[in-house]
Amino acid sequence: MAVPKRKTSKARRDRRRANWKLEAPGFVSCPQCHEPKMPHHVCPECGYYNGKEVVAAAE
Template identity: 65%
Template sequence: MAVPKKRVSKARKHSRRANWKLTLPGIVTCPQCHEPKLPHRVCAKCGYYDGRQAIEVEAEVKKA
């Protein structure tokens, strides 16, 4: 049976466990407003998901 010879430090253990997810999430464009958004989520700009209005989004006021 394999037994470790030395104790693994917290830093070494945590850095090993932290490296499993290094890729960025895929970003898609919204079919309604063509803004970038995360897949399978409501668009923050227009509020659409799956071709229908999911949430009501307030219009942004632009400051000059």
């Protein structure tokens, strides 16, 4: 069984874990109502997707 020859220092251990970040989701503005929405999703505000009304907007 493989056993580490030296203790991994806190700096080396933490440097390895430094890239585990959360990223904010990428938002785009809706071409119809200009509200932020997720890309490739129906706009929750106006109900449009790809220039067509897909869902009736809840008012």
